[in-house]
Amino acid sequence: MKGLYRKNFWAVSRKAVQPDLFYVLAFVPDDAANRFFILDQATVNAEIDAEIERARERAASKGRADAKVESFPGVGWRFAEGFENAWRLLPP
Secondary structure, three states, X not given: OXXXXXXXXXXXXXXXXXXXXXXXXXXXXXXXXXXXXXXXXXXXXXXXXXXXXXXXXXXXXXXXXXXXXXOOOEEOHHHHHOXXXXXXXXXX
C-alpha cells in the first residue's frame, strides 16, 4: 500500500512480474473522505513505462536531456483515478 495526503504522483518502482501482486494506492486527505485505487502489477508496470516515455517526449520537446527520466518512476493521480474502488480486481 502506498499513501498520499495531497493529490500527487505515487512513487512506485517497476517490478518483475508476479501474478498475485496488487497495489492499493490510498489518498488520505485531512479534510475529506479517504479514497482507494486498486491496480494490478501489469497495469502499474505498463503505466510506469508509459510515463517514462511521456517524460522523454517532454524533455525532447524542451531540448533537454532525458537521462534522468527513469530515476523517479511511478503512477500519476489522473491515471490512478480510473481505478478508484476497483476492489473487484483483487482475488477472492
